[in-house]
Every structure is written in structure tokens, then in C-alpha cells.
Amino acid sequence: MDLFQSEIINLLPYDGEANYHGLVMTPEQARHYFDVLLRDIEWKNDEAIIFNKHIITKRKVAWYGDRQFAYTYSKTTKLALPWTQELLELKLLAERLSGATYNSCLLNLYHDGSEGMAWHSDDEQSLGPNTVIASISLGATRKFAFKHKRSKETHSLILEHGSLLVMQGATQTHWLHRLPPTTTVSQARVNLTFRTIIDQ
Numbered sequence: 370m371d372l373f374q375s376e377i378i379n380l381l382p383y384d385g386e387a388n389y390h391g392l393v394m395t396p397e398q399a400r401h402y403f404d405v406l407l408r409d410i411e412w413k414n415d416e417a418i419i420f421n422k423h424i425i426t427k428r429k430v431a432w433y434g435d436r437q438f439a440y441t442y443s444k445t446t447k448l449a450l451p452w453t454q455e456l457l458e459l460k461l462l463a464e465r466l467s468g469a470t471y472n473s474c475l476l477n478l479y480h481d482g483s484e485g486m487a488w489h490s491d492d493e494q495s496l497g498p499n500t501v502i503a504s505i506s507l508g509a510t511r512k513f514a515f516k517h518k519r520s521k522e523t524h525s526l527i528l529e530h531g532s533l534l535v536m537q538g539a540t541q542t543h544w545l546h547r548l549p550p551t552t553t554v555s556q557a558r559v560n561l562t563f564r565t566i567i568d569q
């Protein structure tokens with residue numbers, strides 16, 4: 370039984386599913402995970418090569434997994450670190466609620482509302498088709514948006530402290546998503562996306 374929200378809401382009208390489970394832990398648990406992850410995760414500024422320029426983002430990232438999976442995007446490669454206790458606990462929670470399993474997790478740390486993530490889809494070959502991605506949010510409440518690649522239709526929702534969003538089906542094929550920057554948020558947010566790497 371889901372103690373927190375009986376209804377799971379699918380944000381997308383077609384071409385995929387983005388199921389928002391709402392809060393999946395108490396505010397105390399969410400605060401605990403937020404504090405421990407801020408302290409213990411090996412946060413690094415993200416690097417990318419875009420239009421032949423070497424970019425270093427303010428946003429910080431980390432990459433963890435079952436094995437030393439290589440994660441390559443924007444022409445940079447990271448090797449997965451071994452799971453921590455808290456990451457394993459959150460992975461189990463995401464697996465139980467989403468009915469899928471995961472072998473890796475990408476973490477993002479947004480220090481305040483000036484940091485976000487631009488439109489993209491998580492459609493790397495290493496994730497395979499119709500991949501399931503479970504996204505847990507901790508800390509500041511932020512808006513999250515989807516845009517259909519062809520129709521340009523948009524849908525957005527608010528990701529709360531201690532919440533779970535599961536993207537699945539054809540979502541990454543047909544929809545872009547982003548975390549828009551905002552001037553109204555001064556607190557930090559940590560996001561974890563649990564993923565399954567298939568081709569290594």
C-alpha cells in the first residue's frame with residue numbers, strides 16, 4: 370500500500386508515460402537523505418563539449434552504479450562509483466514503487482534556482498528503447514516540464530521534496546524534458562535519476 374498518495378498521475382496524454390507518485394517518504398526522511406547526500410556524494414561540476422567549447426556547469430553531478438559503467442554524453446565520459454547505503458535504500462524504494470529494477474543513478478545538485486537543465490531526452494543508446502527512469506527529488510520544490518518533439522505540446526508539474534516521478538514507455542523517444550531556471554528559488558535541490566544501462 371502507498372501510504373502517501375493513492376493516486377498516481379500520468380502527465381503525458383500520448384506517446385509515453387510520466388507517472389507522478391507524489392510524496393514517497395516523510396519530510397523527515399527526505400531531509401535526512403538530502404543532508405546525507407549533500408555531504409557524502411562525490412559531487413563534481415559537470416563538463417561538456419558543446420559547439421567545440423569546453424563548458425563547466427555550476428550544477429554538480431555524480432554517477433553511481435552496480436559496476437563501473439561508463440556514461441558518455443556531450444563527448445565527456447564518467448565512470449560509475451559504487452553505491453552508498455543511502456543510494457541503495459532510495460534505489461529499493463524506487464524499484465518497489467515503479468515495479469522496475471535499476472543498475473545506475475545519475476545525481477544532480479542545483480545550488481539554487483539559477484541552475485537548471487536544458488531541454489533534452491534521455492535517449493542514449495546505452496539506455497535502450499522504452500527505458501524506465503525513476504526520478505526522486507529532494508530539497509527545493511522546482512517546476513519540471515515536458516515538450517513533445519513534433520507537436521511542441523507542453524505539460525509541466527511541480528516536483529516536491531521527497532517525491533517520485535517515473536518516466537517510461539516511449540517518453541524519451543517523443544518528449545523532451547527540462548528543469549527551467551527560476552528567480553524565485555534560493556534553496557538547493559538534489560535530484561536522483563535511477564536508470565538501467567543495457568549495453569556494457
Ligand SMILES: O=C(O)CCC(=O)C(=O)O
Pocket residue numbers: 475477486491504513528546548560562
Ligand atoms: O533534475 C531533474 O529533475 C531532471 C534531471 C534530468 O533530467 C536528468 O538528469 O536527465
Ligand SMILES: [Fe+2]
Pocket residue numbers: 489490491546
Ligand atoms: Fe533527463
